[in-house]
Amino acid sequence: MRNTLLAIFCLISATSIAQNKLVLNTDLGETTISKDIYGHFSEHLGRCIYGGLYVGEENKLVPHINGMRTDVVNALKNLNIPNLRWPGGCFADTYHWKDGIGPKAERPTIVNSWWGNVTEDNSFGSHEFMELCRQLGTEPYISGNVGSGTVQELSDWVQYMNFQGTSPMSDLRAQNGHPEPFKVKYWGIGNEAWGCGGNMTAEHYADVYRQYATYVNTSWEKDSRIFKIASGASDDDYHWTEVLMKEVPHSMLDGIGVHHYSVIDWSKKGSATDFDEELYFTTMSRAYDMERIVRGHATIMDKYDPDKKVAMMVDEWGGWYDVEPGTNGGFLYQQNTMRDAMIAGMTLNIFNNHADRVKMANLAQVVNVLQAVILTDEERIILTPTYHVMEMYKVHQNATLIPMHLKTENYSYKGKSLPAISSSASKDASGKVHVTLTNIDMNKSHDILVDLRGEDFKTVTGRILASAKIQDHNTFEMPDKVKPKTYSGAKLQSNKLTATLPAGSVVVLELSK
Ligand code: AHR
Numbered sequence: 001m002r003n004t005l006l007a008i009f010c011l012i013s014a015t016s017i018a019q020n021k022l023v024l025n026t027d028l029g030e031t032t033i034s035k036d037i038y039g040h041f042s043e044h045l046g047r048c049i050y051g052g053l054y055v056g057e058e059n060k061l062v063p064h065i066n067g068m069r070t071d072v073v074n075a076l077k078n079l080n081i082p083n084l085r086w087p088g089g090c091f092a093d094t095y096h097w098k099d100g101i102g103p104k105a106e107r108p109t110i111v112n113s114w115w116g117n118v119t120e121d122n123s124f125g126s127h128e129f130m131e132l133c134r135q136l137g138t139e140p141y142i143s144g145n146v147g148s149g150t151v152q153e154l155s156d157w158v159q160y161m162n163f164q165g166t167s168p169m170s171d172l173r174a175q176n177g178h179p180e181p182f183k184v185k186y187w188g189i190g191n192e193a194w195g196c197g198g199n200m201t202a203e204h205y206a207d208v209y210r211q212y213a214t215y216v217n218t219s220w221e222k223d224s225r226i227f228k229i230a231s232g233a234s235d236d237d238y239h240w241t242e243v244l245m246k247e248v249p250h251s252m253l254d255g256i257g258v259h260h261y262s263v264i265d266w267s268k269k270g271s272a273t274d275f276d277e278e279l280y281f282t283t284m285s286r287a288y289d290m291e292r293i294v295r296g297h298a299t300i301m302d303k304y305d306p307d308k309k310v311a312m313m314v315d316e317w318g319g320w321y322d323v324e325p326g327t328n329g330g331f332l333y334q335q336n337t338m339r340d341a342m343i344a345g346m347t348l349n350i351f352n353n354h355a356d357r358v359k360m361a362n363l364a365q366v367v368n369v370l371q372a373v374i375l376t377d378e379e380r381i382i383l384t385p386t387y388h389v390m391e392m393y394k395v396h397q398n399a400t401l402i403p404m405h406l407k408t409e410n411y412s413y414k415g416k417s418l419p420a421i422s423s424s425a426s427k428d429a430s431g432k433v434h435v436t437l438t439n440i441d442m443n444k445s446h447d448i449l450v451d452l453r454g455e456d457f458k459t460v461t462g463r464i465l466a467s468a469k470i471q472d473h474n475t476f477e478m479p480d481k482v483k484p485k486t487y488s489g490a491k492l493q494s495n496k497l498t499a500t501l502p503a504g505s506v507v508v509l510e511l512s513k
Contacts, residue, residue: 020448023405024425026433027454033426035082035397036360037351038390039141041316043089044124045115045369046331052367052376053132054124062379066131067124071381072367072374073135079373079387080394083139083186085315085362086129090114090196092188093147097157100125101176114196116330126161130182139185141315141362146190146212146231147198155215158187162220181220186227186360188315189213192259193231194240202243205231209244213252229313232257233297235289241297245304255311255359256301260293261320261370262286262343272321272334273471277442280339280470281413283319284440287343288418290317291350298357311359314351318364318371318386319343332369336384337473338482338504340371341465344389345422345438345506348396352424352436355401363390375476382479385472388465392484392508395434399426402433408448411441420446421501433457433511439501442470450497450509457511460497462487466505 042048057067064070087095091114099108100122107122133140142161144154159169161182170181189212190197193205200208213228230253233240244256264270264282275283297312304310319340320332327333344363351358363386367374373387402425410417420441427433439446464487474481487507490499501507 019407019409020421020446021407022423022435022448022450023453024433024435024450025403025453026427029400029402029427031355031401033352033355033396033399033401034359035080036139037348037355037358038079038081038394038397039083039085039360039362040076040081040366040373041085041089041362041364042087042366043369044087044091044095044112044120045089045365046328046333047368047376048365049124052374054128056123065135067128068132068135069376072376073132075374075381075383075387076136076138076366079390080397081136081138082397083141083360083362084133084136084366085141085143085188088114088143088191089316090192092143092191093145093149093197095145096149096153097126097145097160098153101127101160101172115332116328118330126157126182127176127178130178140182141186141188141360142184143188143191144212144216146193146208147196151212151215154189154212155218158184158216158218158226162218162226164220183220183224184226186229187216188229188231188257189216190231192234194234194237197231202240203247206243206247209248210252213248227254228252229255229257229315232259232313232315235260236293236296238296238300241300245301245310250305250310253310255313257313257315258293258297259316260290260314261316261318261364263320269321272324273337273473275339275471277413280442281416281418283339284342284346284411284418285416287319287346290347294350294354294358298354301357308357312354312357314358314361316364317347317361320370334370335473336371336375336386338385338467338470341385341389341482341506342438342440342470342504343371344386345393345436346440348389348393349422349424349436349438352396352401352426377476380476382474382476383483384474385465385482388482388484389506392463392465392506393436395428395508395510396424396426396436399428399434401426409446411444420444421448431513435509435511437499437501437507437509439503439505442504445500445502447498447500450499452495452497452511455513456495457492457513459512460490460492460509462490462507462509464489464502464505464507466502470504
């Protein structure tokens, strides 16, 4: 009795003093969080493909199946990787797909002019990409070459990958060992057409898109349909989205991209591991810009597409810093710290909460480039803090978004403020509710009261990703310095939950009835 009274007293005090409060209407969810929000991106850039994903069929050092490294494939399968974008990025608009098919010895080499001017031997091409996707059990997303390609070339590629019957391209595919169509659903019509994809104006690209989309139409069955994605805006270039939404008939536009990187300053990005609070706060501000950017583009899309038929695809996002000292400047290889875990936790919460419009997102990039989930060094790999966030958040994939209201204290630095806590919540097919909470305040833990409404919950369990310092990261020598642990900081009573979120932490809670 005494204990019960004490618990009730504690709960009442927690309720009345709570500065951070999350109200969840667990019975009112309607929107599905597309699993594709948890997508990845693989470009012919640095050691992403070569060395990172693919080590070649003859490799004797690194265990592989058909050239795809087994350790990386298994780690990505553990994320339930829903889709993989390829071959770029900027590389996509220089890529001529016919260079990457047929006997490897006969494939021509090219110069990868965007990324370090290295020689690309085309040993990883369409068939290898599809083999990787098969092993991963993931949906391929191909970005076509618009910047330096032709309509015919892209139309042929789609026919090569998808056509079921007899045709010049499907016959060629069969000749190369794959009679069955690959059934590629997602096709990007160029990449960053405003920049490396051709330096076009929005108005010009809208016309180019219409032309390409007319001929990118080979499905694998009569009633199947490919999903066409327009190269989208950079950051808050709302004019770009406005023009595309207005000028392109929606019957030929399934998705429109958006790219946003959390960069401190394009001319001075700073070290991935050696940063002070000033730089940390700036990175967090850039990451938090995603909320404004998604809202801004969504508002324009709502104007032209109130039924939300056209998907927003944030097909490049993540933190971008200086390359690791001593590595090739064109390879974009960077370490990944708890700061990146904060970017990931906050950004994924933003995407989840905009699941009515954001249907796909692709972290840049999957291995060894920018905010990678995996880093490799010959036969060794490490899972980064970002990997662990993706793994903790995978419970949201295809779950129902729970409507919520969050009141949070600020994380302030030199007179500037950001919301300290971000959150999202979902209910899975079995009725379990998952709540993800990220506290970006690197100096202070925050208590939060979660008010569960609509259903009764009996138990709570959780996991946490936290580390002593925000600069902490995994290395090949200490691969498990940062990894999720069991979380015991949450107490549940009478549908009121209290939790303490340590400074710079990501928490996932599971609530059962
Ligand atoms: O992810 C690196 C590059 O960033 C991509 O190739 C390009 O699309 C973007 O500018």
